[in-house]
Amino acid sequence: MDILNAVVVLANFVLIPALSYGSQLALGALGVTLIYGILRFSNFAHGDTMAFGAMVTILFTWAFQNMGISIAPLPTALLALPFGIVVTAALLLATDRVVYRFYRQQKAKPIILVMVSLGVMFILNGIVRVIIGPGEQRFEDGARFIINARQFKEMTGLEEGLAFKASQGLTIVVTIIAVAALFWFLDRTKMGKSMRAYSDNEDLALLSGINPERVVRITWILAAILATTAGVLYGLDKSFKPFTYFQLLLPMFAAAIVGGLGNPLGAIVGGYIIAFSEVTLTYAWKKVATYFLPASLAPDSLMQLLSTDYKYAVSFTILVIVLIFKPYGLFRGKAV
C-alpha cells in the first residue's frame, strides 16, 4: 500500500508535471532546431515568438469568450489556436522578408544572424508588452481537471490523491499529434524531403532544383505552428507572462543542443531530458521517501537537492556537460 502511495505521489508531483513541461519544451526546441537546420543560426527570438503567438491566441480567445463561442469541456484557446498560428506565421514570414533575407543573400556569418535575431527578439518583446502589458494573463476555461485528487482518492481508496489537470492532458495529446504530423511531413511529403535534403547539403539540394526560398518559407511556417502551440500550451498550463517566455529560451536551447542542433528527434528527447532533470532535482523528496523507508529512517529534511529558483542552473549544467563531452549532442546534429 505504501509503495502504491509513493508511486501516486511521484506521479502527481514529478511524472505528470515533467511530462507536460517536457512536451512544451520539446515543441519549443523543435522550432529552434528546425530553424537551425535550415537557416543555420540559433534563433534567439524563438521564446518571444512563442509569447507573441500565445498573445494573439489569447486575444482571439477573449473575443470568442465575449461572443459566447465555446467548445467546452475543451478550452476556448484551442479553437483560437489556428488563428494565432496564422497571425504568427504572417509575422515570421514578414520578418524573414524584411530582416533575415538580406543577410541570407549576403551569406553573412551565422553569428551576425544570431545578433539580428536578438534585435528581432527585443522588437517582439516590445510589441507583446505594448499590446497586452507585462503582467500575468489568465485565459483558460473549460474543464479544470481530467481527474482531481478527491475523485482519485474515492476511486482507489489510497491516501494520496492524484490530480491530472486538463491542461496537462491537453499538452500531452496535442504534442503527440503535432510531433506525429511533423514527422509525417518531413518523412513522407515531397516538401519535407526537400527540406531535409536542403538541411543536409545546401549546394546539392540547389543543384537538384529545390527552391531555397520556398524551403525557408515552409520552415518559418512550421516554426510559427510549433512556437504558437508550445506558447499556448505553456500559458494554459502555468499562466501567460511575457517575461517567462524569454526565460524559456535557455531550457529550449539546452534541449535542442542536448539532442543535437538540427536534429528533430533529438530536440524531443532533449526536451524531456531537461524537463525531467529540472523537476526531479528541484522536487522535495521527503514525502516519497517516508513511504519507502521504515519509520525509523524517515528523513527530517525536505530532501530537496536544489531550490526551485535554481531550475535554470539545471538546464545550464546539462548544457555544459553536453558541450564538454558530446558537443554535437546525443543524436549527432549538424556541424557548422
Add this chain to the structure above:
Amino acid sequence: MRNAALFALVAALYIATGMMQSWNTALAIFNMGLISAVMALGVNIQWGYAGLFNVGIMGFVALGGLATVLVSMPPVTEAWAAGGARMLAALAFGAGTIAAGIATFRRMQPGRRRALAVAAIFAVGFVLYRWAFDPARDAIEAIDPASTGYLGGLGLPILIAWPVGGLLAAAAAWGIGKTALGLRSDYLAIATLGIAEIIIAVLKNEDWLGRGVKNVVGLPRPVPYEIDLQDTPEFVARATELGLDPATASSLWVKLCYTGLFAAVLLALILLTQLALKSPWGRMMRAIRDNEVAAEAMGKNVTRRHLQIFILGSAICGMAGAMMTTLDGQLTPGTYQPLRYTFLIWVMVIVGGSGNNWGSVLGGFLIWWLWIQVEPIGGFVMNLITMPLPEDSGLRLHLLDSVQHIRLLTMGVVLLLVLRFSPRGLIPEK
C-alpha cells in the same frame, strides 16, 4: 574631422539637457554614460577584436556589483561567529569536490569505471557539501535578518572593489570560456545567456552572501556626502560666491567627483585598449577574427587567444558593474534585467562602430542619452498621437501606459537599422 564632429554633437546633447532640464540631470546622465562607455569598451574588445558574441554582460556587471558589497561593507561579526568558519569550510569543500572530480577524470582511463568514479565523487561531495553548507547558511541568515542576515564584507575602501569586481567577472568568464569557446560560435552566446541568468539567481537567493532581494543599502562612498558639504562653512561660502544655493551645489559637486573618478578609469582604459589594438597582439587578434583558419595555419592558438580576450572583456564589464553599484550606493539584484544590461550595451557597440574603441565610447554616451530621453519624448509623441481620442478612452490610456515598453521597441529597431544599413557604425574601424 567627422569623428570630432560626432563627439561634439553628443556633447551638445548633454549640454542641451543641462540648459533645458537641469545640470544635475545632465551630470547624472553623463556619469552613467561614462560607465556605459566602459562597458561598451569591454564588449567591443570581445566583439570588435575577436568576434565573440557575449550575451551575458548582465551577469558580469552583477558580479562587479557583488564585489562592492564583499569589499566595502563592514563585516557582520555575529554572523561570522555563528557560521562563518563553517561556511568557508563548506565552500572550500565544494571547490575541492569539483577539483577532485576533474582530477579523477583526467587521471583515469576512459570507460565505464571512470564515469562511475567521477559520478560518485560528485554525488558524495554534493551531499557532504549540503550537510556542511545548510546549517551555516541558516545560522548566518538568522542573525538580525531585518538589517543584516549576511556575512558582510571586508570593510575596505570601496575603490578596491573596482579591480576586485573585474577579477570576479574574469573568473566567471574563464569558466564559461573553457567550456564554450572552440566550439561553434553560437554556443558561446547560449552559454553566456545561461550564466548571466544563474548569476542573477544566485544573487537573488543566496541571502548569506549579499542579502538577496532584501538588498544591501548604504554602501560606503569614495566621495563626500552632500549633507557634510552643506555643513562645511567654506563650501557654503564658495557656493554662494558662485551664485548657487548650497543644496544644489553639494549635489553637483558630488556628481563631479564621481565624474572625475569614472573619467579617469575610462581614459586609462581607452589608452590601454588603443595601445593593445596597435600592438602586434592587436594585429594578431584581428587576423584571427578575419580568418581563423589562416591564423591557425600560421601557428596561432585561436582558442587560447579567444579565451584570453573573452576574460579581458568580461573583466572590464565587471569593473564597470562595480563602478555602477558604487554610484548607486546599493546592490539591488532585482533590478538586473537583460534588456538593460546586456542588450543596451550591444546597441551601443554596434551603433558606435564595432572594432573601434572611440566608436564604442561614442555609442555609450549617445545611446545612454537616448535611453533616458526616449521615455519623455515617447510620452510626448504618444500624447500627440492619441489627442483625437477622448480623455477617458481605454485605448488612449492603454497606449499612454505602454510608453515605457516603447523603449525596447525603439532600441530593437535602432539595432536592426544600423546592422542593415550601416553595419560599420558611426565611427568605422580603420
